[in-house]
Amino acid sequence: MSYSGLSLLGHAITGNRHWPAIIAAPDMRATYDIVIVGGGGHGLATAYYLADNHGLSNIAVVEAGWIGGGNTARNTTIVRSDYLLNSSFELKNFALGLWADLSRDLNFNLMYEPRGYVDLAHSDGELEHFTLRANAMRLGGADASILTGDALQARVPELDLSNGKRFPVSGALVQEAGGVVRHDAVAWGFARKASKAGIHILQNCPVTGFDIVKGRLNAVETTRGRISCKQAMISVAGASSHVAGLAGVDLPLNSINVQAFVTEPVKPALDAVVNYNAGLSYVSQTDKGEFVLGGATDGYGSFARRGSFERIEDVLARAMQMFPFLSRLRVMRHWSGTADIPMDGNAIMGPTPIQGLMINGGWGYAGFKATPAVGHQMAELLATGKTPALIAPFALDRFTSGTEQDDAGLGPYPWLH
Incomplete structure (x- = not known):
C-alpha cells in the first residue's frame, strides 16, 4: 500500500486494526540470482536499487537478527559530506543529494532534516x-x-x-x-520498498558458511538451509571480518x-x-x-x-x-x-578474490551517512559486473597496490593505527 493522508484517516477510523505488514515473510527459495548477507541500511539499499534501477527481484536479503536491530539503529543519525579527499567527498556528497528525495521515492518518511x-x-x-x-x-x-x-x-x-x-x-x-535522518526509518523504508518489489527479506537467518569451488561462489549456507546463487554481497558492518572469514577472505580490519x-x-x-x-x-x-x-x-x-x-x-x-x-x-x-x-580509515567496497563474492565493509563510524550512495553503487556493480567510478578507489586490493584512501589522518601504515 501507499502511505497518504487518506490512508492514515481510513485506518484511524477503523481503529488501526487493518494495517498490512511492512515486510513480507516469504518461504526461502533454494536458488536466487543474488544473496545479500546483512539486512542493515546498506544491504537493504542495495536490494532496493537492484529492483528500482535494474529491474532485478530474484534476490534474497538474509539477516542474522531483525530489520533495524543492528548498526543502522546504533548510530547518531548524522549525514554530511564535509570531506577533503575527492573519493570520500564525492561518494558522501552523492549520498547527501539522494537523502533529500528518498522519503518521496520510498513513500516513507525518513525525517531528513538539513x-x-x-x-x-x-x-x-x-x-x-x-x-x-x-x-x-x-x-x-x-x-x-x-x-x-x-x-x-x-x-x-x-x-x-x-x-x-x-x-x-x-x-x-x-x-x-548536513543534518540528521531517522536511522531506523531508513531500514524500514528500504526494506518495505524492496519487499514490495518481490525481494525476499529473511530475518533471523544467520549465514554459517559459503560453498566455494575452484575460487567461485556456488552457494551461501544459512541456518535455514543452503541457497544457491550466482552472486553474493557481504554487508554486515562490525561482523565483516567474521563473515568474510567464513569464505576464507582475510580483511584488514579492526x-x-x-x-x-x-x-x-x-x-x-x-x-x-x-x-x-x-x-x-x-x-x-x-x-x-x-x-x-x-x-x-x-x-x-x-x-x-x-x-x-x-x-x-x-x-x-x-x-x-x-x-x-x-x-x-x-x-x-x-x-x-x-x-x-581499516588502517586508512575508509571503507572497502567491491569484488573479493572469490569470483561472485562482493564485500561492503570497513565503514567505521561513517557508514550511515553514505547509505543510499552505497546501495546505488553496489547495486550497479552487482547488476552489471562493472565497478562504478565512485567506489573504485575503495577496492580491497588498494592495500596491496599502495593506493590507500587516508581519511583517518594516520597514514597507510599498520603500525600507526
Missing part, C-alpha cells in the same frame, strides 16, 4: 585546514562556509565561546545541507566499540549538529527533545557492544564545554555498536 553541521576548529592551524576543506567542497559543488566570532555565535547562539577554555574555539566549518547516549528530553534548544574536534564530541537534539551525544571510538578491539565509562566521561566533558546547560540534564539511555575500521 539543519546544518557545524564542525568546530580549536586553533588557527586547524581553522586553516578547515578553510582548505571548505574550498575543496565548494569546488566539488557542495555548500560550505567558514564562520568565526560573532557570525559563529549568531549561527549557534547556545555555544559557549567565552575565553579561558582548555580548547578555545577559533571558528567552524559549516555545511548547511573491530572496535563506538558509543552514543541521549539525555532526558527538554524543549528545543539546538537547531544544528555541532562537533567538538578536540577529542571528539558531537551533539544534536532530536524531535523528541533529547540531546544525542557521541564521540571517538573506545580505541581497543572488541565485539562486546558495550563501551567504557572513560569514553563517556570524555564525551560529556567536551559537550559541556560547548553547552554548559547540558550539565543540568540526566543521561537517559546509552548504547554501543561494533565498528570495523
Whole structure:
C-alpha cells in the first residue's frame, strides 16, 4: 500500500486494526540470482536499487537478527559530506543529494532534516585546514562556509565561546545541507520498498558458511538451509571480518566499540549538529527533545557492544564545554555498536578474490551517512559486473597496490593505527 493522508484517516477510523505488514515473510527459495548477507541500511539499499534501477527481484536479503536491530539503529543519525579527499567527498556528497528525495521515492518518511553541521576548529592551524576543506567542497559543488566570532555565535547562539577554555574555539566549518535522518526509518523504508518489489527479506537467518569451488561462489549456507546463487554481497558492518572469514577472505580490519547516549528530553534548544574536534564530541537534539551525544571510538578491539565509562566521561566533558546547560540534564539511555575500521580509515567496497563474492565493509563510524550512495553503487556493480567510478578507489586490493584512501589522518601504515 501507499502511505497518504487518506490512508492514515481510513485506518484511524477503523481503529488501526487493518494495517498490512511492512515486510513480507516469504518461504526461502533454494536458488536466487543474488544473496545479500546483512539486512542493515546498506544491504537493504542495495536490494532496493537492484529492483528500482535494474529491474532485478530474484534476490534474497538474509539477516542474522531483525530489520533495524543492528548498526543502522546504533548510530547518531548524522549525514554530511564535509570531506577533503575527492573519493570520500564525492561518494558522501552523492549520498547527501539522494537523502533529500528518498522519503518521496520510498513513500516513507525518513525525517531528513538539513539543519546544518557545524564542525568546530580549536586553533588557527586547524581553522586553516578547515578553510582548505571548505574550498575543496565548494569546488566539488557542495555548500560550505567558514564562520568565526560573532557570525559563529549568531549561527549557534547556545555555544559557549567565552575565553579561558582548555580548547578555545577559533571558528567552524559549516555545511548547511548536513543534518540528521531517522536511522531506523531508513531500514524500514528500504526494506518495505524492496519487499514490495518481490525481494525476499529473511530475518533471523544467520549465514554459517559459503560453498566455494575452484575460487567461485556456488552457494551461501544459512541456518535455514543452503541457497544457491550466482552472486553474493557481504554487508554486515562490525561482523565483516567474521563473515568474510567464513569464505576464507582475510580483511584488514579492526573491530572496535563506538558509543552514543541521549539525555532526558527538554524543549528545543539546538537547531544544528555541532562537533567538538578536540577529542571528539558531537551533539544534536532530536524531535523528541533529547540531546544525542557521541564521540571517538573506545580505541581497543572488541565485539562486546558495550563501551567504557572513560569514553563517556570524555564525551560529556567536551559537550559541556560547548553547552554548559547540558550539565543540568540526566543521561537517559546509552548504547554501543561494533565498528570495523581499516588502517586508512575508509571503507572497502567491491569484488573479493572469490569470483561472485562482493564485500561492503570497513565503514567505521561513517557508514550511515553514505547509505543510499552505497546501495546505488553496489547495486550497479552487482547488476552489471562493472565497478562504478565512485567506489573504485575503495577496492580491497588498494592495500596491496599502495593506493590507500587516508581519511583517518594516520597514514597507510599498520603500525600507526
